[in-house]
Amino acid sequence: MNIGYVLSLTSIIIAAFSQMLLKKGANKEYPNFIRQYLNVYVICGYGMMFTALLLTMMAYKHLAYRVVPLLESLGFIFVMILSRIFFKEEITLRKVLGVCIIIAGIVIYYI
Amino acid sequence: MSTWESNKDSDKKANKKSKKKIGIFFLIFMQLSVVVYTMSGICGKLASKYPTLSFEFIGMYALDVFILGIYAILWQQIIKRIDLSIAYCNKGTSLLWSLVWSIVFFHEKLTVANAIGIVVVMIGIMIVNMDGTSDNKKNNKEEADA
Numbered sequence: 596m597n598i599g600y601v602l603s604l605t606s607i608i609i610a611a612f613s614q615m616l617l618k619k620g621a622n623k624e625y626p627n628f629i630r631q632y633l634n635v636y637v638i639c640g641y642g643m644m645f646t647a648l649l650l651t652m653m654a655y656k657h658l659a660y661r662v663v664p665l666l667e668s669l670g671f672i673f674v675m676i677l678s679r680i681f682f683k684e685e686i687t688l689r690k691v692l693g694v695c696i697i698i699a700g701i702v703i704y705y706i
Numbered sequence: 707m708s709t710w711e712s713n714k715d716s717d718k719k720a721n722k723k724s725k726k727k728i729g730i731f732f733l734i735f736m737q738l739s740v741v742v743y744t745m746s747g748i749c750g751k752l753a754s755k756y757p758t759l760s761f762e763f764i765g766m767y768a769l770d771v772f773i774l775g776i777y778a779i780l781w782q783q784i785i786k787r788i789d790l791s792i793a794y795c796n797k798g799t800s801l802l803w804s805l806v807w808s809i810v811f812f813h814e815k816l817t818v819a820n821a822i823g824i825v826v827v828m829i830g831i832m833i834v835n836m837d838g839t840s841d842n843k844k845n846n847k848e849e850a851d852a
Contacts, residue, residue, distance in 0.1 A: 615790075621785045632779065637782065678791040693795060693835075694830065697827050697831060698830075700827030704820055704827070705819075
């Protein structure tokens with residue numbers, strides 16, 4: 596198996612989890628505006644996002660240029676599932692349908 | 707929705723987080739964050755045109771990081787207010803904005819597949835947005851009070 600796929604998928608999963616941390620941080624109450632950003636959730640979240648970015652850049656070296664953004668569209672599915680697990684956001688028929696159409700659009704774009 | 711639901715089911719319904727529509731201004735605000743986000747990509751691309759560690763290269767990367775910082779501020783404000791699964795789908799328009807910037811800054815051409823793809827993505831995002839979000843601010847308060 597091409598190492599590029601492994602790098603890219605790992606990057607997508609890390610990026611999806613980083614969104615969970617950011618949301619977790621956003622849900623808390625803070626004494627002032629700056630603390631909304633300078634807290635462990637947001638800082639770790641962006642640290643993870645940076646790691647994901649590096650992995651994506653490495654993945655580009657092993658995969659065709661248009662494959663990477665196509666794989667990244669899987670992020671919509673991961674975020675939907677993880678939001679259900681961590682924040683009990685319902686997975687509704689509309690969301691599933693919408694995400695499928697978004698991914699179809701991305702596939703068409705990169706044809 | 708249907709009359710045959712048992713009492714238990716209707717109790718569950720009543721306890722469910724109430725959903726509210728996402729306002730037009732909030733949708734625009736989300737698009738603003740996507741615009742900012744895609745502009746950082748342009749800076750990265752512009753930076754790569756200059757020799758590594760030249761004055762312009764470092765300047766462009768500094769601008770890139772600055773723009774990402776603004777995006778981070780906007781994004782936290784967004785996910786504080788609406789469901790993450792919905793907010794995240796709105797990032798799908800980055801396809802549109804990246805294309806706009808590459809046409810403006812790099813004179814790249816728009817293909818038919820690009821245009822159709824973007825329209826399809828927008829339809830998908832609209833469907834997700836129609837779902838409505840739970841009132842995150844209210845829910846957070848309730849959780850904090852409990």
